[in-house]
Amino acid sequence: MIEEIIFESYGINPEREEAGGKYPSFISGPTIYSIIPLGEVNQDELKERKMMADQLINQGDRYVADFVMANHGGFVSEAEEQPFVLVAVRTLHEPRSHQLGRKVAKFHYRARGISEPIKVCSRIGQWKELWEQRIDQLEQIWNEKLKAHPNNPFEEEFIATFPYYMALGETAIQYLVDTEIDDTPTASDSGTVCYDRFTSETWNGKYCIKNPFEWIFDHGSRDIAEWVRHHYLHNQHTYQPGVSTFMSDYQTIGPLSSFSSRLLYSRLMFPIHYYEVVEEYFSSPTEARANELEEQIQTMANTSTYYEEFLRRFYEIAHIPSKQLRLPDVSWL
Structure with missing residues (x-):
C-alpha cells in the first residue's frame, strides 16, 4: 500500500525495506x-527543519537527509489520512566513531x-525555565x-535522594544564570543545530543519517554535554580518556569560549539523568522496567560522590583552561 503511494x-520505486531505524525506511x-x-502539520516547523537541512547540505554535509518534493509540488503527502514527509540521503558508509568530537x-x-x-x-x-519546571514537578x-x-x-x-539532586539542579541553574549575567557570548556561541540527547549512538548504525526531524536549534554545548554525560x-x-579525546577533537575546530564552557558545565551539573529515571518510574512503566529503574x-x-569528583575535575580533563578563562568553581563540590 505505502509502496503504491510512494510511487504515485x-x-x-522502493526496492527493499531497510529495518532497524527510528522511521520506516527503504532503499531505491x-x-x-x-x-x-x-502528528499534525505545522508549516512553520517544517520550514525551519528544511532551512536547517539546507544550510548543512549547502555547507557540504553529505549525511543530511534532504526533503523530497512530491509530484503535487509540496513536501507533505498522505497515506490513509496520515500526513507524512519523505526525506532522502545517499547510502554512504564511513567509520564514524573516528574523531567524533571533531565531526x-x-x-x-x-x-x-x-x-x-x-x-x-x-x-x-529556555534552559532555566525548563529546568525549573522539571524540579518543581518532581518536588x-x-x-x-x-x-x-x-x-x-x-x-x-527517591525520598532519601531527591533533596540532594534538587540542590544540585538549583546550583546548575544558578551557574547558568550567573553565566548569562557575567559573561558575553562570542560568534561561536550563536545557535546551531543540535539533538535532544546526542550520544555516541546518534550517528551510528548501518548508515549515517542526519535526520532533520531529530533536531532542535540550541547552543552547541548541549550536544557536548549530553555526549559527555552519556559516556x-x-x-x-x-x-577520562574518552572525554579527554572527545573534547580535544572538538576543540581542533575552535577552542570553547568562556561562555560555552560555563554553559556546558551548568548542563553537566544539572542531573537530568536522575530526573528522567524518577519521571519514568512515576509514569507507570512495566514491572520489569520498574525493577531496572x-x-x-x-x-x-x-x-x-563519583559524579561530584567528575564535575570537580571536568575542566581539567576536558582541556579547558579554567584559570585563564576565569571560570568560577562550585565551592561545595
Missing part, C-alpha cells in the same frame, strides 16, 4: 529514504549562519510521597 506521489538505487509521519564541531560550525531566525524548533534561552511528587509514606524501595530511595554514565571508572536510582545514590 514521488515517482520512486543509491539512496535511502525515510518516511516521517506527522560534531564541524556539524555545529556548518549549521551556524542560517539566514532567517529559528523559533519553533529553538531551545535557546511536588516528592512532597506527596513524603506525606503518604513510601511503600516500595524505589520510593524510599561518563556508561564508563564511570574509565571515562529501581536499580538505576540505587546506583546513582551509591555513586553520587
